[in-house]
Amino acid sequence: MNCDADPVPLTIRQPERGYRFSIDSVLIAGFAAPYCRGDVLDLGTGCGVLLLLLSRLAPAMRAGVGIEIQESLHAFAEGNFRKNGLGRRLRAVKADFRGEVAGVPAAAFDFAVANPPFGSVGRGRPNPHPGKEAARREILCTLPELFSAANRRLATGGRFALVFPHGRLPEILSCGRREGMGCEALRRVHAREGAPPSRVLVLMNRGAGDGPVEMPPLFLHGREGKYCAEVERLCRIFRAGARRPPG
Numbered sequence: 001m002n003c004d005a006d007p008v009p010l011t012i013r014q015p016e017r018g019y020r021f022s023i024d025s026v027l028i029a030g031f032a033a034p035y036c037r038g039d040v041l042d043l044g045t046g047c048g049v050l051l052l053l054l055s056r057l058a059p060a061m062r063a064g065v066g067i068e069i070q071e072s073l074h075a076f077a078e079g080n081f082r083k084n085g086l087g088r089r090l091r092a093v094k095a096d097f098r099g100e101v102a103g104v105p106a107a108a109f110d111f112a113v114a115n116p117p118f119g120s121v122g123r124g125r126p127n128p129h130p131g132k133e134a135a136r137r138e139i140l141c142t143l144p145e146l147f148s149a150a151n152r153r154l155a156t157g158g159r160f161a162l163v164f165p166h167g168r169l170p171e172i173l174s175c176g177r178r179e180g181m182g183c184e185a186l187r188r189v190h191a192r193e194g195a196p197p198s199r200v201l202v203l204m205n206r207g208a209g210d211g212p213v214e215m216p217p218l219f220l221h222g223r224e225g226k227y228c229a230e231v232e233r234l235c236r237i238f239r240a241g242a243r244r245p246p247g
Contacts, residue, residue: 010056010237011083014047014076021049023220023231024115024163024199029053030234031187031201032161038110041153042066043097043146048077050113051090056237061111064090065104067097069140097149098141104153112150112160116141118168143168144175151179151206159184160204166197173210182208187215192222 014020029050037060042051045066054061068074077092095101117140141149143164150160160181164172166188173183181204188197197217222228227235 008056010052012047012049012052012080012238013083014049015072019046019070019073021046021115023227025049026053026231026234027189027199027218027220028113028115028161028163028201029057030230031163032111032113032203033057035159035161035185035203036061036111036113038062039108040064041104041109041112041150043112043114043149044068044116044141045077045092046073046115048080048090048092050115051077052080052084052086053234053237054113055084055086055090057234062089065109066090066092067095067101067104068092069094069096096140098145106152107155109153110155110158112154112158114146114150114160114162116143116146116162116164118165143171144178147175147179147181150204151181154206156206158206160206161202162204163189163199163201166200169200169202172200172202172204176204177210179206181206182210183212184208185213185215187218189218189220191220193219 033054036054036058040051040054040061040063042064045051045068048066051064051066054064066077068077071094074092074094081087081090081092093101093104154160162172176183183202184205185203187201189199189201190197218230219228220231226232
């Protein structure tokens, strides 16, 4: 993960209440950046943080489109793109990416990314805030629907990167196979050394078979409980004094 592409820190606004982006967006951006190129699609962009991070980390990225179904988050994404001087390079579209989206054609993107809801519906206590609940559980989109949306919009040889709970890795691989995608690379994320993996960063490739390169594990926290040096470097992309993403 390299964050030296642009020294200008990002300013990111997000709702005071409701959904707020987490360290997962930072992790998937750092993982995806070396593979990210051309036109990029963010499925469920939220406040636009993932495209903003990739604009700093991925020199080969040409332009980005973020699709967001929630009106309030879509407005934040548009504002964040303009605030950071990227209004011509990045744009947000308010839509449900499971269907056809005006201005977002099929087979037009070189790369897709997502930080999708992790939880299955019906498991655990629901969050009383609708925005948080939609961001955490598969209410608005299931994993198979996410893969179908990515596959329809990726060009031949396009790649799709996402972060998901480690225990659901078999589901990711299965959904990919159904859409003709194979796993090209993966990286397991642990809270700290000695802890079991909690998340997995996965890179899928249209037309490739499952023969992934497994990268060294990422230990999120060091001995003192702070983020490891690799993640801390990524967090410096944010403007000094801005709230860091929670782990």
